[in-house]
Amino acid sequence: AQKVTQAQTEISVVEKEDVTLDCVYETRDTTYYLFWYKQPPSGELVFLIRRNSFDEQNEISGRYSWNFQKSTSSFNFTITASQVVDSAVYFCALSEAFGNEKLTFGTGTRLTIIP
């Protein structure tokens, strides 16, 4: 069975601070995908990143960066120089790589950026 754990329920930081959101996953699959989604107050899920389990390279996209470590089954997300617009609930998710791509989500981390 697949499981995603986001231990941080809520985080608040002051604007311009860096913040890291933790994600730990469990799966028996040797090949899988990991994701981060953003859910702003409007409610729609916004895709941020997908990572294949074969690719452990870290990725940076503007102020966002992701650290994938297979050895610790973690896929952490860092926002650098946070902005008020980053305030949202962030979900980490996992799917198998073959056929059915249903997503298993964590419980989410509510991030509040204080101006």
Add this chain to the structure above:
Amino acid sequence: GAGVSQTPSNKVTEKGKYVELRCDPISGHTALYWYRQSLGQGPEFLIYFQGTGAADDSGLPNDRFFAVRPEGSVSTLKIQRTERGDSAVYLCASSLTARAGSYNEQFFGPGTRLTVL
């Protein structure tokens, strides 16, 4: 182009009633997923369609829940004898296809907020 649409955006019903929630996927997307998001939780998988057939319905909580996709496009999630615990946001997502060895991004709709009184 048009994204995934869901109707209604909000549905209030009374305990014991029957409800239908509709999902219009992106044109040409053969894979369609339903998820349920309870307050303060992440979305939970309900059912997955590949074309007209339900390829995986392992997430449906009980036999009060049923979904169809008769023509391989629009899907309807049906809930019989609604209970207060069914109150949640029901999300639909579609993707080009689910195919071994390659990934196609799921695009989510805005959801239907169901409230059972």
